[in-house]
Amino acid sequence: MNRFSEKVVIxxxxxxxxxxxxxxxxxxxxxxxxxxxxxxxxxxxTVNNLSKLRIKEENYLVIxxxxxxxxxxxxxxxxxxxxxxxxxxxxxxxxxxxxIGLEDVYSVELFDHIFNINLxxxxxxxxxxxxxxxxxxxxxxxxxxxxxTIPLLSSKGEYMFYSMSKAALDIYTKALAGRVASQNVxxxxxxxxxxxxxxxxxxxxxxxxxxxxxxxxEEMKEFIEEKVPMKRFGNPDEIANFVxxxxxxxxSFATGSIYFVDGGFLVKSVRD
Numbered sequence: 690m691n692r693f694s695e696k697v698v699i700x701x702x703x704x705x706x707x708x709x710x711x712x713x714x715x716x717x718x719x720x721x722x723x724x725x726x727x728x729x730x731x732x733x734x735t736v737n738n739l740s741k742l743r744i745k746e747e748n749y750l751v752i753x754x755x756x757x758x759x760x761x762x763x764x765x766x767x768x769x770x771x772x773x774x775x776x777x778x779x780x781x782x783x784x785x786x787x788x789i790g791l792e793d794v795y796s797v798e799l800f801d802h803i804f805n806i807n808l809x810x811x812x813x814x815x816x817x818x819x820x821x822x823x824x825x826x827x828x829x830x831x832x833x834x835x836x837x838t839i840p841l842l843s844s845k846g847e848y849m850f851y852s853m854s855k856a857a858l859d860i861y862t863k864a865l866a867g868r869v870a871s872q873n874v875x876x877x878x879x880x881x882x883x884x885x886x887x888x889x890x891x892x893x894x895x896x897x898x899x900x901x902x903x904x905x906x907e908e909m910k911e912f913i914e915e916k917v918p919m920k921r922f923g924n925p926d927e928i929a930n931f932v933x934x935x936x937x938x939x940x941s942f943a944t945g946s947i948y949f950v951d952g953g954f955l956v957k958s959v960r961d
Contacts, residue, residue, distance in 0.1 A: 693720035702783030706886030710925035762817035807854035866945030882951025918953030
């Protein structure tokens with residue numbers, strides 16, 4: 690089933706974790722995928738994965754840039770239009786939980802860093818892409834987090850700004866959806882729970898909802914069994930599959946929605 694033949698899809702943070710799986714999922718269904726990321730090494734690894742799947746080179750475009758640079762949205766749009774002539778789908782996936790080396794977790798510097806990448810970049814790119822989505826009757830999916838509803842807990846408060854930024858992203862999703870629904874552009878948010886991705890290696894606390902490990906599955910096994918009703922981590926492919934469904938015409942009546950994909954974590958949290 691090729692639901693995305695000739696569709697042009699931009700995926701930010703498409704070089705690792707959920708973003709990388711999302712790139713591959715769209716590419717497998719014949720989409721033209723624009724892979725946006727900052728790290729050249731992981732971008733090259735993603736391209737290598739596509740090559741192994743025999744995805745044609747003309748079916749993807751790699752853009753290396755820093756999304757916190759205010760010039761980046763214009764560059765992404767210009768390069769995409771130059772190669773493919775249109776934009777159908779935007780996946781705002783790029784995000785960070787913190788900043789390595791910053792000890793003051795309540796600093797303005799950390800606040801700006803988190804909000805610039807998790808919120809401002811998504812808003813600015815969405816607004817830059819919107820004129821093209823109005824033409825194509827396309828859609829936007831913001832990758833948020835369960836942290837938008839239940840803050841990541843830490844005695845030091847490292848992840849307060851992360852949770853705040855994701856909550857704000859959810860509100861932007863709903864607000865933008867309301868703006869453009871009458872013009873047949875859809876906007877939704879997908880909020881993953883605990884998914885085994887490289888983002889876990891950036892966490893720096895062993896408090897209740899935080900983990901630091903190259904293999905989070907082992908370190909978090911007891912926590913997952915206690916807190917997640919399905920008793921396991923999600924994997925990036927499961928989130929990517931949900932992304933492609935919401936982005937497809939199969940979900941054509943869905944807009945302004947926040948989808949939690951968390952193995953029942955929030956249900957357990959409410960019950961407790």
